[in-house]
Amino acid sequence: MAGNTARPGASVTSRSLALLGAFDDEHRRLTLTELAARADLPLPTAHRLVGELVGWGALSRTRDGHYVVGRRLWDLGLLAPVQTGLRELASPYLHDLYGATLATVHLAVRDGLEVLYLDRLRGNTSVPIVSTVGSRLPLHATAVGKVLLAHAPPEVRQEVLGNLTRITAYTITQPGTLQRQLARVLRDDHATTVEEMSPGACSVAVPIRSGTRVVAALGMVVPSLKNDRPRLVAALQVAARGIGRRLPAETSEPQSR
Template sequence: MSAAGPARSAAERLLSVLGAFDHGRPALTLSEIARRAGLTLTTAHRLVAALTDWGALERDESGDYHIGLRLWELAALAPRGPALREAAMPFLEDLYESTHENVHLAVRDGRDVVYIERISGRSAVGVRSQVGTRWPLHATGVGLVLLAHGGTALQEEACAGPLTAFTPYTVTDPARLRSMLAQVRTTGCALSDRQITDDAVSVAAPVRGPRGEVVASVSVVVPVAGAPAQTLIPAVRIAGLGISRALGWRPPGGTGLPSGGKPIAAR
């Protein structure tokens, strides 16, 4: 929103300063903050000074500003952040040790998936995900799981588009997407084939909270040219079940695996 637009509250202006930073531009000058936040230089200077004094921003020796540690401390209080990661980490490590491929833990934020943990090795297939980055739900394995369990209203909103294509394989047809979501709910896992990059496949499964609601998703991303991704489904399901149990969920009368699911070696 530009300075010439409708008047914004003090809180909105402060948040616009913080929102000027992203993974593409983690360091900004004062003038860049003003431009990206849609503020006058004078207003930006006053707000940046206040945020720096409080610790939400930090200034380096070159004069550029960065997000400050005070915000990291506050973020640690988020129930879908460090607490979830701490419960999940033993199972993410087990999944990584059995595959030596990229392992992700992600949560939903609106129509996006946000990655809150990632483990990868030097020999793992290249991925574009990083901790803190977000991608549209329809284009990732973890996103498909979260969308499939996100309720009818969210699914219809997502299917109404736009469904952005990142590769020729990205699902952009609403009817096909609905079919995929139904399959995720039936099988208990998602298979995202070359939707973000054309050399990787993601296998994902849900993570449930104490009441059985899907609160996150776990996945492993493997190269298309490697072993069939389907062989990883039991290992990813088991990781999701383990994290769910650590969060307090107890599946009614069974292992929590869909019928026919049988643990096998991941690799």
């Protein structure tokens, strides 16, 4: 993911947000010079604002002079409804799934054109995992993403289908092929991937419903789906129904666009 592409506004708030926005999955530790460059700010301005952000707790300075996201931002993030509501309700079911399968278990929602991972329990297998709590991945290359994309508004599907980036040799980049897969997701009520996000990793996911509306996806990552797919789908569906029964019918998790 790249840094900010638009110049920050003149206000202190917009410049401070530009500094915080300089961090992403690929840039978790930044020097002051890197922060200033990625936020498109003069070095003296960045130095002053970074000092204030460190004092408030939004950033922390490591012993080697790098800056990282501070604990206070994490504490604030935990107060967001997308965390405190669905994540807390789903947590016991994720632990049950992990205990029964020892596979990596994911809870995710759609955030615009990406999957936002709300929770993850890491399995003890050697399957490569690229997701982390709070990370975002493409909708078209993940099982949880395909579930959410199949149930997304038509304009979201159209935009995703128009920009299918290749991540591995097995990523689906043909719009027609993905459209047929999404139709099967709606028919079979689950989605799968085979090495589309990471070589050596397969995934399977099902929708979580609040009433009749799909609000999230529950998935697992395993080395292979050849023999265990029916068992894994059944386990996921039982857990998803359990989570759904605890959600109020009017639940509306924030999903941009």
